[in-house]
Amino acid sequence: MQAKEHIVSAPGKVILHGEHAVVHGKLALAVGLDLRTYLRLQPSSSGRVSVNLPNIDTFLSWDLSSLQDLLPDCKGADLWGACEPDPEFVKKLCLFADLSDRSPDTRSLAVLAFLYVYLSVFSRSRALPSVTVSVWSELPTGAGLGSSAAFSVCLSAALLSAQGAVAWPQAAEGHTARWKEEELELINKWALQGEKIIHGNPSGVDNAVGTWGGVLRYHAGKISPLSSVPVLRILLTNTKVPRSTKVLVAGVKDKINKFPAIMNPVLESIDAISSSCERTLIDMASESRPKHYAVLEELIDMNQHHLNVIGVGHPSLDTLCQVTLAHGLHSKLTGAGGGGCGITLLRPDTDCSVVQKAVQELQDCGYDCWETSIGAPGVRLHSLSSVKSEVLKILSSY
Numbered sequence: 488m489q490a491k492e493h494i495v496s497a498p499g500k501v502i503l504h505g506e507h508a509v510v511h512g513k514l515a516l517a518v519g520l521d522l523r524t525y526l527r528l529q530p531s532s533s534g535r536v537s538v539n540l541p542n543i544d545t546f547l548s549w550d551l552s553s554l555q556d557l558l559p560d561c562k563g564a565d566l567w568g569a570c571e572p573d574p575e576f577v578k579k580l581c582l583f584a585d586l587s588d589r590s591p592d593t594r595s596l597a598v599l600a601f602l603y604v605y606l607s608v609f610s611r612s613r614a615l616p617s618v619t620v621s622v623w624s625e626l627p628t629g630a631g632l633g634s635s636a637a638f639s640v641c642l643s644a645a646l647l648s649a650q651g652a653v654a655w656p657q658a659a660e661g662h663t664a665r666w667k668e669e670e671l672e673l674i675n676k677w678a679l680q681g682e683k684i685i686h687g688n689p690s691g692v693d694n695a696v697g698t699w700g701g702v703l704r705y706h707a708g709k710i711s712p713l714s715s716v717p718v719l720r721i722l723l724t725n726t727k728v729p730r731s732t733k734v735l736v737a738g739v740k741d742k743i744n745k746f747p748a749i750m751n752p753v754l755e756s757i758d759a760i761s762s763s764c765e766r767t768l769i770d771m772a773s774e775s776r777p778k779h780y781a782v783l784e785e786l787i788d789m790n791q792h793h794l795n796v797i798g799v800g801h802p803s804l805d806t807l808c809q810v811t812l813a814h815g816l817h818s819k820l821t822g823a824g825g826g827g828c829g830i831t832l833l834r835p836d837t838d839c840s841v842v843q844k845a846v847q848e849l850q851d852c853g854y855d856c857w858e859t860s861i862g863a864p865g866v867r868l869h870s871l872s873s874v875k876s877e878v879l880k881i882l883s884s885y
């Protein structure tokens with residue numbers, strides 16, 4: 488392993504349309520968000536592996552010799568292919584780290600994802616490096632903005648680079664650097680395995696945005712960037728109602744099994760909404776008109792109703808939709824729903840005073856709101872001077 492400190496970052500994401508349906512092979516449109524997760528990897532000589540996760544108040548350290556016994560046998564994976572999580576191996580990790588595999592909590596999932604990726608990536612060399620890994624995120628955790636994927640992408644990029652499976656890119660002072668395309672593909676594959684630990688059955692859209700950023704269409708594992716899209720003004724609202732993507736995704740699956748004739752047409756309809764949105768965005772790229780916004784608003788309303796039908800709505804999200812609609816603005820949940828975040832589309836000419844009034848009422852409900860720019864870049868390696876001082880300060884305190 489290269490004995491040098493490194494910092495990597497990956498963005499969160501906003502799903503415009505297609506959450507949940509994408510898990511069942513339908514189209515999703517998702518964009519990189521300008522809130523990022525940062526990971527600092529420091530080689531150490533302590534003979535230990537330490538993990539600092541201040542967002543979730545988790546600080547752990549293990550002796551390398553105790554981890555050595557856990558090394559998996561990644562049979563079935565090609566040389567650098569990612570290993571599918573083996574339930575027996577996951578159980579072993581839970582026992583080792585005294586984590587729950589029954590009702591997985593925030594901490595258990597994060598630690599499991601770390602141990603899983605760390606041990607699997609280094610299982611090839613069978614030599615475990617002594618490192619300290621510290622992760623800090625600007626993203627709210629468990630709120631629908633892809634914090635799990637940003638976490639998994641950072642782990643995957645840093646650990647694969649430390650192992651030598653991909654090369655550390657060179658970042659000039661004050662700049663960031665990105666990995667080569669085929670390296671990004673490998674990083675994305677391993678990040679998907681981390682997401683499998685956290686989500687159970689992820690579609691792969693979130694880690695794709697964490698890896699490549701920008702504006703992506705994601706359909707049955709096929710990732711294509713949308714190159715010409717209009718600049719959209721989006722208001723993000725965090726209802727702060729906690730929820731778990733894993734539980735919500737499993738709930739939708741149960742409903743599909745129970746009511747296939749009802750659920751499948753709804754998923755088809757969500758797919759058609761994503762396609763209509765994509766066509767509208769492409770049209771808007773050449774000339775954006777009020778009629779386009781009227782279409783986007785109707786699509787948002789229809790999708791929000793569908794998401795309620797498939798069981799991932801929440802009264803806090805209904806309140807968001809009602810409050811914003813009273814100001815002529817249209818909202819839907821984003822991500823797994825059940826609380827968490829929603830998006831509100833703002834027109835280019837939506838008056839600041841209208842937005843301010845809506846925001847004030849949402850804040851009065853206890854929600855956080857912020858206007859965001861979308862299409863942020865994917866995973867990056869940072870020179871130290873390119874990391875914001877407040878983030879560097881947090882990461883340097885471990």
Ligand SMILES: Nc1ncnc2c1ncn2[C@@H]1O[C@H](COP(=O)(O)OP(=O)(O)O)[C@@H](O)[C@H]1O
Pocket residue numbers: 524540541542543592593594595596597598622623624627628629630631632633634635636638685686730731732733822823
């Ligand atoms: N910065 C972080 N530090 C530690 N764990 C994190 C971090 N970000 C995400 N996670 C893990 O991801 C989980 C949240 O994932 P999920 O339920 O998919 O919500 P979302 O991806 O919408 O934020 C957390 O419970 C935690 O295990």
Ligand SMILES: C[C@@](O)(CCOP(=O)(O)O)CC(=O)O
Pocket residue numbers: 505506507508509510630631632633634635686688689690691692693732736821822823824
């Ligand atoms: C519900 C889903 O479509 C998105 C989940 O996003 P998040 O974890 O809530 O940020 C699941 C997935 O695509 O894996």
Ligand SMILES: [Mg+2]
Pocket residue numbers: 633634635636686693732
């Ligand atoms: Mg997630």
